[in-house]
Amino acid sequence: xxxxVLAGGKGTRLRPLTHTSAKQLVPVANKPVLYYGLEAIRQAxxxxxxxxxxxxGHEIRDAVGxxxxxxxxxxxxxxxxPLGLAHCVLIxxxxxADEPFVMYLGDNFLVxxxxxxxxxxxxxxxxxxxxxxxVAEPQFYGVAEIGPGGEILGLEEKPEHPRxxxxxxxxxxxxxxxxxxxxAITPSARGxxxxxxxxxxxxxxxxxVHSHLVSGYxxxxxxxxxxxxxxxxxxxxVEPDVRGTVDDLxxxxxxxxxxxxxxxxxxxxxxxxxxxxxxxxxxxxxGPFTSIGSGCLVGGAEIEYSIVLDGSSVQGVSRIAxxxxxxxxxxxxxxxxxxxxxxxxxxxxxxxxxx
Numbered sequence: 001x002x003x004x005v006l007a008g009g010k011g012t013r014l015r016p017l018t019h020t021s022a023k024q025l026v027p028v029a030n031k032p033v034l035y036y037g038l039e040a041i042r043q044a045x046x047x048x049x050x051x052x053x054x055x056x057g058h059e060i061r062d063a064v065g066x067x068x069x070x071x072x073x074x075x076x077x078x079x080x081x082p083l084g085l086a087h088c089v090l091i092x093x094x095x096x097a098d099e100p101f102v103m104y105l106g107d108n109f110l111v112x113x114x115x116x117x118x119x120x121x122x123x124x125x126x127x128x129x130x131x132x133x134x135v136a137e138p139q140f141y142g143v144a145e146i147g148p149g150g151e152i153l154g155l156e157e158k159p160e161h162p163r164x165x166x167x168x169x170x171x172x173x174x175x176x177x178x179x180x181x182x183x184a185i186t187p188s189a190r191g192x193x194x195x196x197x198x199x200x201x202x203x204x205x206x207x208x209v210h211s212h213l214v215s216g217y218x219x220x221x222x223x224x225x226x227x228x229x230x231x232x233x234x235x236x237x238v239e240p241d242v243r244g245t246v247d248d249l250x251x252x253x254x255x256x257x258x259x260x261x262x263x264x265x266x267x268x269x270x271x272x273x274x275x276x277x278x279x280x281x282x283x284x285x286x287g288p289f290t291s292i293g294s295g296c297l298v299g300g301a302e303i304e305y306s307i308v309l310d311g312s313s314v315q316g317v318s319r320i321a322x323x324x325x326x327x328x329x330x331x332x333x334x335x336x337x338x339x340x341x342x343x344x345x346x347x348x349x350x351x352x353x354x355x
Contacts, residue, residue: 005037
């Protein structure tokens with residue numbers, strides 16, 4: 001079995017970060033989301049992986065390389081434009097050949113991986129298997145209707161009146177039959193070849209399509225709140241590991257990781273948190289569910305339930321929470337007139353300030 005990982009797309013919901021970086025490389029607990037998916041694929045016993053890339057393909061290539069660090073053999077498949085998930089299957093035909101394959105959306109996050117899904121497919125006699133999870137608001141997702149034996153009866157994309165609460169997760173397994181399906185369908189109203197249309201074609205032509213329910217936690221990391229929630233879930237599982245330098249004036253409570261080269265002075269660290277390599281935490285408070293990237297500086301500041309990416313500086317600012325701070329960002333207290341905010345903010349940003 002092979003794997004097809006989709007790592008293109010614009011990442012519009014995470015702008016402005018994704019103006020300059022691939023959405024699949026935004027870190028959760030200081031590790032890119034894409035890496036979790038690649039590790040899950042390897043754990044499922046799959047080693048041959050094709051990665052579909054778009055405008056940010058150079059970043060994906062730099063981050064993943066030939067895949068050997070993950071125990072994988074990676075082939076890159078350029079996509080000229082985001083023309084739909086089924087289009088990714090279409091352009092990957094040569095790589096996929098006539099083998100069954102997992103299709104994994106690179107910005108999806110599954111805590112317990114995909115091993116159960118892959119094993120279930122290998123033991124069964126299905127032409128497609130779709131990963132599903134129960135959600136509170138199915139009208140915002142692709143929704144599946146299933147029969148008593150778990151067979152897929154129908155799919156709807158963001159239905160006004162959903163027939164179930166089972167949302168389609170961004171992981172599928174297909175037999176080679178899907179290649180006929182993606183050639184048979186036509187672009188949707190938004191100009192894309194939809195994978196749901198390909199699955200509907202399989203259903204309509206007598207192929208066996210089955211469901212598999214997520215056994216653990218799943219998130220599509222396309223929004224800020226989803227990134228922060230994934231960060232929380234991962235940090236809840238970390239074990240304490242202090243390899244940096246922490247002085248006697250500092251206080252550490254709970255599950256805290258301080259990576260090599262990091263320096264913590266006169267500060268309070270309340271886990272679970274992770275402090276990246278070569279970062280300095282000076283006279284500050286870092287609260288639960290926070291990850292600070294490598295080469296950062298936090299001085300005289302308070303941060304909790306947030307993600308700070310590599311090379312950023314936060315100084316003299318009290319109580320930052322529920323925030324995602326990009327790479328090489330400077331956040332500092334404004335000098336001069338009190339109650340004045342001085343901002344230089346990129347397109348599609350969101351800032352909340354106390355009036």
